[in-house]
Amino acid sequence: MPNYCVNKVAQSNGDHEVHDTTAAKWCLPNPANRQDLGLHAGCVSAVQSAKNYYSQVNGCRWCAPNCHTG
Numbered sequence: 001m002p003n004y005c006v007n008k009v010a011q012s013n014g015d016h017e018v019h020d021t022t023a024a025k026w027c028l029p030n031p032a033n034r035q036d037l038g039l040h041a042g043c044v045s046a047v048q049s050a051k052n053y054y055s056q057v058n059g060c061r062w063c064a065p066n067c068h069t070g
């Protein structure tokens with residue numbers, strides 16, 4: 001089951017992006033800016049979990065494309 005994190009730093013549009021840490025793609029935020037979300041079966045529940053921290057959340061277009069909107 002992949003591990004997810006949310007970027008503590010918002011994008012210019014205010015979104016806090018959720019990333020699949022396990023995928024270890026280049027899009028991952030700096031380790032200091034990752035809020036760990038733990039293990040999730042998929043990005044949907046990871047995004048829900050991220051909403052405990054931030055009200056404006058979006059999936060990363062690169063490593064969580066199924067949850068990316070806009």
Ligand SMILES: [Zn+2]
Pocket residue numbers: 018019020025027028060061062063064
């Ligand atoms: Zn990503």
